[in-house]
Amino acid sequence: MAIKTRDGSVKGTLHLYRRVPKRYASVEPRKFVWISLHTDSPSVAKTKEAATWEQMVAAWEAKLAGDSTDAQERFAAARDLAEARGFRYMRAEQVAKLPLEELRDRFAAVTGFKDSPETPDMREAAALLGAEKAPPLSVSAALELYWTLAKDKTLGKSEDQLRRWKNPRVKAVKNFIAVVGDKAIHDITGDDMLDFRNWWMERLEEEDLTPNSANKDLIHLGDVLKTVNRMKRLGLVLPLSDLSFKEGDAKKRPPFSVKWIKEKLLAPGALDGLNPEARAILIAMVNTGCRPSELAALTVNTIKLNHNVPHISIEPEGRQVKTKHARRIVPLLGVSLEALRAFPEGFPRYRDSSASLSATVNKFLRENGLMESDDHTLYSLRHSFEDRMLAAGIDDRIRRDILGHRLSRERYGDGATLEHMQQLLQATAL
Numbered sequence: 107m108a109i110k111t112r113d114g115s116v117k118g119t120l121h122l123y124r125r126v127p128k129r130y131a132s133v134e135p136r137k138f139v140w141i142s143l144h145t146d147s148p149s150v151a152k153t154k155e156a157a158t159w160e161q162m163v164a165a166w167e168a169k170l171a172g173d174s175t176d177a178q179e180r181f182a183a184a185r186d187l188a189e190a191r192g193f194r195y196m197r198a199e200q201v202a203k204l205p206l207e208e209l210r211d212r213f214a215a216v217t218g219f220k221d222s223p224e225t226p227d228m229r230e231a232a233a234l235l236g237a238e239k240a241p242p243l244s245v246s247a248a249l250e251l252y253w254t255l256a257k258d259k260t261l262g263k264s265e266d267q268l269r270r271w272k273n274p275r276v277k278a279v280k281n282f283i284a285v286v287g288d289k290a291i292h293d294i295t296g297d298d299m300l301d302f303r304n305w306w307m308e309r310l311e312e313e314d315l316t317p318n319s320a321n322k323d324l325i326h327l328g329d330v331l332k333t334v335n336r337m338k339r340l341g342l343v344l345p346l347s348d349l350s351f352k353e354g355d356a357k358k359r360p361p362f363s364v365k366w367i368k369e370k371l372l373a374p375g376a377l378d379g380l381n382p383e384a385r386a387i388l389i390a391m392v393n394t395g396c397r398p399s400e401l402a403a404l405t406v407n408t409i410k411l412n413h414n415v416p417h418i419s420i421e422p423e424g425r426q427v428k429t430k431h432a433r434r435i436v437p438l439l440g441v442s443l444e445a446l447r448a449f450p451e452g453f454p455r456y457r458d459s460s461a462s463l464s465a466t467v468n469k470f471l472r473e474n475g476l477m478e479s480d481d482h483t484l485y486s487l488r489h490s491f492e493d494r495m496l497a498a499g500i501d502d503r504i505r506r507d508i509l510g511h512r513l514s515r516e517r518y519g520d521g522a523t524l525e526h527m528q529q530l531l532q533a534t535a536l
Contacts, residue, residue: 108122108123108124109121109122109123109143109148109151109152109155110123112140117146118146119142119143119144119145119146120142120143120145120146120147120148120151121140121141121142121143122139122140122141122143122151122155122158122159123138123139123140123141124138124139124141124159125137125138126138126139127163129166129170130166130170132170133166133170134166139162141158141159141162143155143158161192192215193211193212193215215230216230242290242292242293243290243291243292243334243338243340244288244289244290244291245279245282245283245288245289245291245294245331246279246283246288248279248291248330248331248334249275249276249279249330251334251338252275252330252333252334253272255333255334255337255338256329256333259271262422264403264457264458265458266399266402266403266457266458266459274322274323274326275326275327275329275330277323277326278322278323278324278325278326278327278330279326279327279330281302281305281323282302282323282327285301285302285305286298286301286302291331291334291335291340291342291344292340292342294331294344294345295345296345298345299345299346299349300349302324302327303320303324303349303351306319306320306323306324306351307320307351310351317350317351317352320351321350321351324346324349324350325350328344328346331344331346332344332346359481359482359483359485359486359489360478360479360481360482360486360489361486361487361489361490361492361493362478362482362486362487362489362490363478363490364490364494364536366478367392367487367490367536368536370476370478371388371392371476372389372392372441372536376474376476377389377470379470379474380466380467380470381455381466382448382449383449383453383454383455383456384455384456384463384466384467384470385445386445386446386448386449386453387401387402387445387453387456387463387467388467388484388487389441389442389444389445390438390442390445390446391442391484391487391488391491392440392441392442392487392490392491392536393438393439393440393441393442393443393491393531393534393535393536394418394436394438394442394491395436395487395488395491395492395495395508395509396418396420396436396488396510397432397485397488397510398463398464398467398484398485399463400420400432400510401418401453402453402456402457402459402463403423403452403457404418404446404452404453405423405451405452405457406450406451406452407423408420408421408423408452409446409449409450409451409452411438411446411447411450413524415437415524415525415528416437416438416443416446417435417436417437417438417524418435418436418438418446419434419435420432420433420434420435420436420510421433431506431510431511431512432510433510434507434508434510435524436508436527437524437527437528437531439528439531439532439535440535440536441536442535464483464484464485467484468483468484471484488509491509491534492505492509494534495508495530495531495534497534498530498531498533498534500530500531500534503521503522504521504522504526504527504530507521507522508527508531
């Protein structure tokens with residue numbers, strides 16, 4: 107490697123002169139290359155030497171990658187090659203609208219163009235002038251891109267929350283592909299979306315589902331496609347409007363009766379076949395009304411057994427809380443206090459997999475005749491707890507604070523103290 111002027115003179119623009127490595131013989135016909143360092147100062151040229159050579163090697167690597175029959179690989183290589191030359195890849199119609207000075211810079215950067223405009227390096231010309239067309243982007247490929255483009259929506263989520271955030275989007279895309287096929291997103295038509303909607307209409311009728319189920323799929327699919335369209339600057343007009351079903355009332359989960367909880371769920375030995383952590387979480391729900399995922403996320407820092415009022419603290423420790431109103435403290439009483447005393451450090455088995463917790467408990471209760479009806483689920487314990495608070499005459503503000511619900515009016519003051527809540531809940535405790 108040498109730094110010198112091209113004509114051998116003492117003064118003039120300095121160039122890097124170096125042999126082309128054999129690895130790049132297929133994409134670089136020259137044996138030696140002259141690369142301008144854009145300076146006549148030897149000291150400045152020396153500081154630019156390594157970076158200039160690395161940039162040249164990066165360009166050759168991009169050319170090698172572009173020597174492919176795969177459209178996605180060729181486009182990625184063209185984008186990388188443009189970047190190696192110091193430019194952002196732009197489509198040909200965008201390049202044509204550039205100011206004349208910027209357009210000249212792009213032409214000048216194409217190897218061979220200055221000396222032989224008729225036969226420039228075509229890979230570089232395609233990369234710098236936008237001739238390499240972006241390959242069609244399928245719906246499944248759009249989903250893979252979406253995870254990166256929507257990264258801001260996952261900040262602060264635990265692994266379990268991230269999985270539960272991803273799953274409905276994966277399901278929506280999978281359902282759409284099953285009905286319409288894995289089409290390029292620029293080929294999606296209004297008829298395709300109507301076909302997808304009609305498929306959901308049949309499911310609503312045949313499987314007795316609520317419109318909310320279909321609308322969630324439409325919302326998640328639309329979010330994926332619109333995010334990719336916007337962030338990748340595709341400029342597509344997607345046929346996603348006027349598709350939602352009229353919102354129906356979600357199926358209400360019936361509460362377990364107090365009699366059923368006492369005589370069935372809390373009967374001696376009734377829950378012995380359930381693994382200890384799942385059993386303790388179920389029992390903890392009885393007198394707290396907490397969501398299963400909230401109890402599963404508890405840690406040694408959020409279980410306060412040595413406090414003068416034993417309680418748990420629902421807070422964003424390694425996870426997000428469901429809403430800002432979900433952050434709260436809940437006294438522990440009766441069987442729920444005893445359940446937490448057996449697990450003072452929480453429930454590591456379910457900390458990152460609360461969905462499997464619900465599935466495990468619901469399956470066990472059904473198989474052992476412990477569901478009060480076919481419509482009951484583990485979540486019915488939360489409804490039962492709310493009904494018991496209502497029956498005990500506990501104020502609406504306090505009930506909402508304990509359950510982590512939004513207050514329908516402006517929230518004044520700090521609310522009830524732990525001691526006050528404990529006193530009120532004594533009447534509901536089992």
